[in-house]
Structures are given as structure tokens and as C-alpha cells.
Amino acid sequence: MTEEIVPDVVISRLPWYLHTLNQMAKEGVRTTSSMILAERLGITAAQIRKDLSYFGGFGKQGTGYSIYFLIEQLQKILNLDRIWQVVVVGAGDLGRALTRYPGFANRGIEIVLLFDNDPEVVGTMVGPILVKNIDSLEDDIRRLGIKIAFLTLPASAAQTTAERLVAAGIEAILNYTPVTLNLPEHVHVQRIDPVLHLQRMMYYLGDA
Amino acid sequence: MTEEIVPDVVISRLPWYLHTLNQMAKEGVRTTSSMILAERLGITAAQIRKDLSYFGGFGKQGTGYSIYFLIEQLQKILNLDRIWQVVVVGAGDLGRALTRYPGFANRGIEIVLLFDNDPEVVGTMVGPILVKNIDSLEDDIRRLGIKIAFLTLPASAAQTTAERLVAAGIEAILNYTPVTLNLPEHVHVQRIDPVLHLQRMMYYLGDA
Numbered sequence: 001m002t003e004e005i006v007p008d009v010v011i012s013r014l015p016w017y018l019h020t021l022n023q024m025a026k027e028g029v030r031t032t033s034s035m036i037l038a039e040r041l042g043i044t045a046a047q048i049r050k051d052l053s054y055f056g057g058f059g060k061q062g063t064g065y066s067i068y069f070l071i072e073q074l075q076k077i078l079n080l081d082r083i084w085q086v087v088v089v090g091a092g093d094l095g096r097a098l099t100r101y102p103g104f105a106n107r108g109i110e111i112v113l114l115f116d117n118d119p120e121v122v123g124t125m126v127g128p129i130l131v132k133n134i135d136s137l138e139d140d141i142r143r144l145g146i147k148i149a150f151l152t153l154p155a156s157a158a159q160t161t162a163e164r165l166v167a168a169g170i171e172a173i174l175n176y177t178p179v180t181l182n183l184p185e186h187v188h189v190q191r192i193d194p195v196l197h198l199q200r201m202m203y204y205l206g207d208a
Numbered sequence: 209m210t211e212e213i214v215p216d217v218v219i220s221r222l223p224w225y226l227h228t229l230n231q232m233a234k235e236g237v238r239t240t241s242s243m244i245l246a247e248r249l250g251i252t253a254a255q256i257r258k259d260l261s262y263f264g265g266f267g268k269q270g271t272g273y274s275i276y277f278l279i280e281q282l283q284k285i286l287n288l289d290r291i292w293q294v295v296v297v298g299a300g301d302l303g304r305a306l307t308r309y310p311g312f313a314n315r316g317i318e319i320v321l322l323f324d325n326d327p328e329v330v331g332t333m334v335g336p337i338l339v340k341n342i343d344s345l346e347d348d349i350r351r352l353g354i355k356i357a358f359l360t361l362p363a364s365a366a367q368t369t370a371e372r373l374v375a376a377g378i379e380a381i382l383n384y385t386p387v388t389l390n391l392p393e394h395v396h397v398q399r400i401d402p403v404l405h406l407q408r409m410m411y412y413l414g415d416a
Contacts, residue, residue, distance in 0.1 A: 014408070078408075094302070172413055194306060196224060199226070201380040205287060205380055
């Protein structure tokens with residue numbers, strides 16, 4: 001669909017567009033404009049039009065966007081027209097929270113494996129998922145052909161475990177550890193760190 | 209320090225610059241350039257120079273940036289030269305994970321209050337923090353003058369609890385619920401949703 005390479009920062013905004021459009025659809029709205037979207041998202045209308053132009057536009061001059069059409073197109077662009085299976089590595093508080101997160105249902109994401117190395121935790125259930133011994137990590141991931149992992153281990157085990165994940169075929173890691181992972185270029189890693197989110201808000205709080 | 213309004217997207221990158229600079233400082237590096245920073249961060253050098261120019265620059269032509277000076281300046285800009293106290297609302301898996309998160313220590317963030325409404329959970333300890341009854345939310349937040357909250361409640365309680373937080377003086381909310389909060393304009397809300405992070409990566413996985 002795309003002819004040129006789309007900047008990652010543009011890709012990072014598409015899920016937000018989709019999320020907002022889904023909300024508007026739920027509210028019964030049928031068409032929208034870059035102006036209305038911009039107001040709801042807190043960015044400029046020009047930015048939205050430019051982002052969407054990478055994929056061919058989708059709107060007619062003056063008539064705006066059909067919300068359902070735009071949702072369908074964004075889902076295709078983001079490869080959301082299928083179910084993605086995900087593995088959670090680390091069954092501590094955060095791994096358990098992610099495994100039980102209700103927001104995955106109906107959004108194309110299914111947690112299918114959960115690993116830990118603690119003998120007290122292995123064999124217990126977290127929601128509908130059995131905690132498996134991390135010894136079978138590679139075999140289970142390969143067998144199911146899983147490409148995406150949440151890494152929620154202690155920092156000391158992060159790099160070695162990430163390497164095992166990549167060797168087993170994982171291509172995308174959401175990294176909740178404080179470690180900057182050193183992995184092959186084809187692996188997509190996103191660091192999730194609540195401190196970085198907080199620091200952004202502290203800029204504004206300083207005026208208070 | 210700033211003369212014009214800095215776009216939020218610029219502010220959102222400053223914590224990442226700071227994080228990377230801190231890592232380089234730990235590695236013993238003393239000076240850097242926008243080119244080296246750009247390579248580590250995966251964005252363009254021009255973007256980094258433009259972002260920093262909002263705050264006056266900090267580098268001399270040809271000699272690059274002093275890492276310690278840049279760290280100090282970014283900490284000042286982001287108001288990190290103090291300790292920020294934070295309240296966690298909801299002592300489920302995620303609230304517990306945040307309360308125990310080891311990455312806050314030495315980064316200016318201190319979790320000081322944790323609330324829940326479940327009588328089985330109220331009165332228990334999560335790390336060094338006592339779970340308090342949500343009935344005393346307003347009093348405790350006002351008494352300590354806390355401005356920042358993590359919201360990790362079930363969706364059904366999110367909006368009403370957020371309103372209580374704002375009435376008690378909270379000005380920044382990290383919203384981990386699936387709800388889009390409707391709050392006064394002066395309140396800074398960031399929605400944290402693992403689905404949106406995942407969807408961004410699925411764009412790239414689709415080629416696989």
C-alpha cells in the first residue's frame with residue numbers, strides 16, 4: 001500500500017487515530033474531519049492530513065472522512081485484521097496485570113503463554129493462563145509461532161532472556177524492564193517506563 | 209527559560225534524551241553530538257538540534273554537547289531537581305506493580321499513598337506502603353499536597369474517581385484504565401494502554 005518509507009513517529013500515531021475513531025463510531029458518529037479529529041487528539045489538523053497522506057488520503061475535499069472506512073483502512077495498515085498471539089515472560093505483579101488486562105479482548109490480542117522461573121509460581125493459574133516453567137520457553141514459542149513478547153522480568157535477567165526470545169522467533173518486544181536491550185536490528189523493541197511518562201508531565205507541573 | 213510555547217511532542221522527547229544521556233554518562237562518556245545522540249535514539253540529528261533550540265541550544269558549533277551540562281539543563285527544564293510524591297489509586301495487580309516498581313528510586317519519584325476500596329485489601333502492605341481506604345482519598349492528598357496520581361482502577365470507577373482526585377488538587381494523571389477521562393483543561397492526563405503500544409509494532413510485523 002505504501003510507496004515510501006513511513007516515519008515511525010507517524011506509525012506511532014495511527015493507533016491513537018484508530019482508538020479515537022472507534023470511540024466516535026460508538027457514539028454514533030458517521031463522518032468526521034481532520035479538524036474534529038485534531039481537537040479530540042490534541043494535535044493539529046495539518047499533522048493528521050499529512051500522516052494519512054502517506055497511505056493515500058481517504059478523505060474527499062470538503063466532505064471529510066467516513067469513520068467506518070477510515071477505521072477499516074487503519075486496521076488494514078496496522079495489520080489488525082487478524083488475531084496476534086502474545087507471550088508474557090515474568091509472572092510478577094506486572095506480568096499478572098498484563099495477562100489479566102481486560103482491554104485486549106476484541107482488539108485482536110490474545111495472551112497465550114506466561115512463563116516464570118519461580119517454582120512457587122510455576123503451575124499456578126493467572127486468569128485462564130497456566131504459568132509455565134521458563135525452561136520450555138523456546139519450544140513453546142516455536143511451536144505456536146509467536147512473534148510478540150511482553151518482558152516483565154527483573155532487570156538482571158532481561159538481556160539473556162530477550163536473546164532467548166529472539167532465538168525462538170520473537171520479533172517484537174514490549175520491554176517493561178529498566179534495561180536497554182541490545183538485540184538484532186530486525187527486532188522491534190519498545191521500552192515502557194512509567195518514569196518517562198511522569199517526567200513529561202512534570203514539565204507542566206513546574207508552573208504550579 | 210522559554211520564550212515561546214514548546215510543542216508537547218518536543219516535551220515528550222526530553223525524558224528520552226535525558227535517559228540516554230544518563231546512560232552515556234554511566235558509560236564514562238563526557239561529550240556528545242546531535243549525530244551520536246540521534247543514532248542512539250533512532251531519530252534525526254536535525255530533530256534533536258531543533259528540540260534543544262527551544263531552550264537555547266546548549267552546544268557550541270563543532271564541539272558538541274557536554275553531557276553533564278545537558279543532563280543538568282534537562283533536569284531543570286523538566287522540574288526534576290526535586291522529589292515528586294505520587295498517589296496510586298487501585299491496589300490490583302497493576303497498582304501493586306507500580307507501587308513496587310524499582311525504577312522510581314533515585315529518579316525523583318516517591319510513591320507515598322496507595323488506595324483501594326476492597327475491605328480484604330485495605331490495611332495490607334504493598335512493599336513499604338499501607339493500602340488505605342479510598343474514603344480518605346481527598347483528605348490524604350490535600351494534607352500532603354500531592355499533584356500526581358496513577359489511576360489503576362476498574363473502568364467503571366475511573367471517571368468518578370478521577371473527578372475526586374482533581375477536586376483534591378491532583379493536576380496530572382497517568383491513566384491506566386481503558387476510559388477516556390473527561391476533566392478540566394488544567395489537568396494533564398496521559399493514557400497508558402499496552403494495546404496502542406502493541407498496535408504500533410504490528411505495523412512492522414505484518415511484513416513478516
